[in-house]
Amino acid sequence: xxxxxxxxxxxxxxxxxxxxxxxxxxxxxxQGEFVQYMARHLPRHGGVFLQAESEVAAINMVYGAAAAxxxxxxxSSSPGISLKMEGISYLAGARLxxxxxxxxxxxxxxxxxxxxxxxxxxxxxxxxxxxxxLLVLAPSTVQEAAELVMLAFELSDRxxxxxxxxxxxxxxxxxxxxxxxxxxxxxxxxxxxxxxxxAKGRAPNVVSSxxxxxxxxRERLRSLWQTYREMERNEVRWEEYAxxxxxxxxxxxxxxxxxxxxxxxxxxxxxxxxxxxxxxSLWPFPYEPLRKLAERVPVLLTVELSxxxxxxxxxxxxxxxxxxxxxxxLGGVVPTPDEILSEVRRYVRx
Amino acid sequence: MSVVEVRVPVGYAPVYxxxxxxxxxxxTYCPGCHHGIITRLVAEAIDELGIVERTVGxxxxxxxxxxxxxxxxxxxQAAHGRACAVATAxxxxxxxxxxxxxxxxxxxxxxxxAETVHAANRGENITVIFxxxxxxGMTGGEMAPTTLxxxxxxTTPEGRDVRTSGYPLRxxxxxxxxxxxxxxxxxAVFDVRHGQMARKAxxxxxxxxxxxxGFSLVEIVASCPTNLRISPEEGNRxxxxxxxxxxxxxxxxxxx
Numbered sequence: 160x161x162x163x164x165x166x167x168x169x170x171x172x173x174x175x176x177x178x179x180x181x182x183x184x185x186x187x188x189x190q191g192e193f194v195q196y197m198a199r200h201l202p203r204h205g206g207v208f209l210q211a212e213s214e215v216a217a218i219n220m221v222y223g224a225a226a227a228x229x230x231x232x233x234x235s236s237s238p239g240i241s242l243k244m245e246g247i248s249y250l251a252g253a254r255l256x257x258x259x260x261x262x263x264x265x266x267x268x269x270x271x272x273x274x275x276x277x278x279x280x281x282x283x284x285x286x287x288x289x290x291x292x293l294l295v296l297a298p299s300t301v302q303e304a305a306e307l308v309m310l311a312f313e314l315s316d317r318x319x320x321x322x323x324x325x326x327x328x329x330x331x332x333x334x335x336x337x338x339x340x341x342x343x344x345x346x347x348x349x350x351x352x353x354x355x356x357x358a359k360g361r362a363p364n365v366v367s368s369x370x371x372x373x374x375x376x377r378e379r380l381r382s383l384w385q386t387y388r389e390m391e392r393n394e395v396r397w398e399e400y401a402x403x404x405x406x407x408x409x410x411x412x413x414x415x416x417x418x419x420x421x422x423x424x425x426x427x428x429x430x431x432x433x434x435x436x437x438x439x440s441l442w443p444f445p446y447e448p449l450r451k452l453a454e455r456v457p458v459l460l461t462v463e464l465s466x467x468x469x470x471x472x473x474x475x476x477x478x479x480x481x482x483x484x485x486x487x488x489l490g491g492v493v494p495t496p497d498e499i500l501s502e503v504r505r506y507v508r509x
Numbered sequence: 510m511s512v513v514e515v516r517v518p519v520g521y522a523p524v525y526x527x528x529x530x531x532x533x534x535x536x537t538y539c540p541g542c543h544h545g546i547i548t549r550l551v552a553e554a555i556d557e558l559g560i561v562e563r564t565v566g567x568x569x570x571x572x573x574x575x576x577x578x579x580x581x582x583x584x585x586q587a588a589h590g591r592a593c594a595v596a597t598a599x600x601x602x603x604x605x606x607x608x609x610x611x612x613x614x615x616x617x618x619x620x621x622x623a624e625t626v627h628a629a630n631r632g633e634n635i636t637v638i639f640x641x642x643x644x645x646g647m648t649g650g651e652m653a654p655t656t657l658x659x660x661x662x663x664t665t666p667e668g669r670d671v672r673t674s675g676y677p678l679r680x681x682x683x684x685x686x687x688x689x690x691x692x693x694x695x696x697a698v699f700d701v702r703h704g705q706m707a708r709k710a711x712x713x714x715x716x717x718x719x720x721x722x723g724f725s726l727v728e729i730v731a732s733c734p735t736n737l738r739i740s741p742e743e744g745n746r747x748x749x750x751x752x753x754x755x756x757x758x759x760x761x762x763x764x765x
Contacts, residue, residue: 180602212623212627213623215591220595220601222585222591222594222595223594223597224598224601226595227602231598249588355585357564357582357605357606358561358562359562363582365577366585367577367584367585367586369586
């Protein structure tokens with residue numbers, strides 16, 4: 160059965176179905192429906208909904224709930240995510256699973272509340288301090304948003320790393336029919352023997368990101384980076400659409416990914432053999448599949464709602480094997496399929 | 510780490526033991542620092558109530574950063590100032606646990622002011638131990654929000670000038686104005702009598718949580734002889750004669 164929901168609501172419902180039982184938030188547009196949905200529904204499932212005094216407090220509450228062994232999440236939008244970055248670094252350092260949803264808006268600064276993809280660097284290259292990564296998943300439909308939220312909880316628990324859903328204002332606000340994934344039964348959530356549950360009949364557990372001894376801390380980070388390498392092997396996700404015979408492939412994620420799918424269809428109608436490569440995991444980034452594509456496709460046009468952030472990863476993947484032009488919009492402006500199509504024409508008939 | 514065995518001579522009975530809630534790890538505090546006394550009193554309170562197996566501590570950033578090594582209970586290490594937010598969530602996630610934070614004045618009253626005030630205002634059923642030694646100890650003796658007027662620190666080399674650095678923040682008085690907290694008290698440990706009163710207050714703050722009474726905070730006016738460049742004994746006198754003028758002792762709020 161499908162229900163009509165906004166992306167924000169679908170992600171919130173998916174979090175509940177994934178077993179999220181502690182959710183901490185601070186209001187911000189354009190993810191307000193997420194907060195409001197959780198306020199209405201999470202307590203009915205026996206969960207904790209808490210509106211914190213700030214994004215800083217909210218992410219540190221996520222740290223506490225994760226340390227207690229509960230599936231936990233927070234959601235926010237760009238400026239709020241900046242405030243959470245300290246806590247996200249601590250989550251990564253303490254090996255705590257948690258899900259952070261960023262419904263991106265235009266920045267820097269207060270910017271505006273229109274959809275943008277300017278937080279790609281922040282999500283995939285750090286954002287907080289220190290040597291860490293986040294699992295970053297970028298949905299392009301409401302259906303996929305719900306599914307990736309479920310996946311984020313699962314992988315976050317499996318690898319003991321925080322996971323981020325990188326959505327944007329367009330996806331958060333739009334309504335689409337969605338077939339909600341089945342709830343995860345409690346017994347399918349893996350046990351967490353490291354969690355702070357009271358040291359009864361066992362040695363005390365400590366959740367910490369702190370170690371003054373550089374040699375011991377190095378070992379801890381090596382183990383963390385082994386996990387990241389494992390994720391790079393196992394958790395790369397992407398979608399290819401009409402790339403088999405393509406003379407030009409658009410590389411785009413999230414909202415831009417779905418708009419570019421329309422562009423590909425229109426281009427094909429006028430005889431341009433266009434295709435789409437849509438990264439779903441932004442970290443780990445699909446470098447290898449993109450490199451393979453670059454060996455047979457002469458032009459890979461990156462399209463983003465930014466000045467070119469994922470573009471850097473595309474160029475790292477391609478390493479000069481193909482032309483890698485860029486088309487982006489700034490400030491919350493979303494390009495129309497026609498505008499992107501004009502750009503496509505430049506490279507195949509230029 | 511060395512463990513010293515004390516042999517009890519024939520005819521004598523031991524009257525002073527390491528609390529069961531403490532590990533064998535030696536404290537990392539400086540000689541004469543009141544943290545050592547306060548940490549022990551917290552362990553005694555946990556023993557007294559028999560709750561070590563369901564207690565979770567939240568360690569601060571500051572001189573007590575290694576707190577999780579000193580106790581035999583589960584511990585979370587919080588970011589600077591965020592202990593009350595972390596404790597809030599641990600308690601909400603698992604209300605059967607007894608959750609306490611242990612924070613200094615820089616942690617609780619400067620960078621963590623918002624987290625402290627709002628946890629208190631929500632009446633979170635947690636216990637907060639607040640060590641007010643009027644200085645940033647670990648980072649090298651900088652001015653704290655609680656530094657006394659005229660007091661010399663490395664960032665107020667001419668003494669704290671209230672015209673440019675403001676006045677000592679009386680956090681307990683602020684929190685006592687709120688409807689949320691159940692128990693706010695200010696204590697000291699500079700002599701045995703006060704130490705015993707502080708002990709009782711800490712036990713009460715934990716018992717309140719066991720009984721579900723809500724947010725309880727014990728502020729302890731303490732001495733940091735290392736950064737004050739004085740002897741431990743002078744440190745005790747400093748608290749009694751200087752600090753208590755600005756931070757008078759006693760219960761500020763008791764909701765029964």
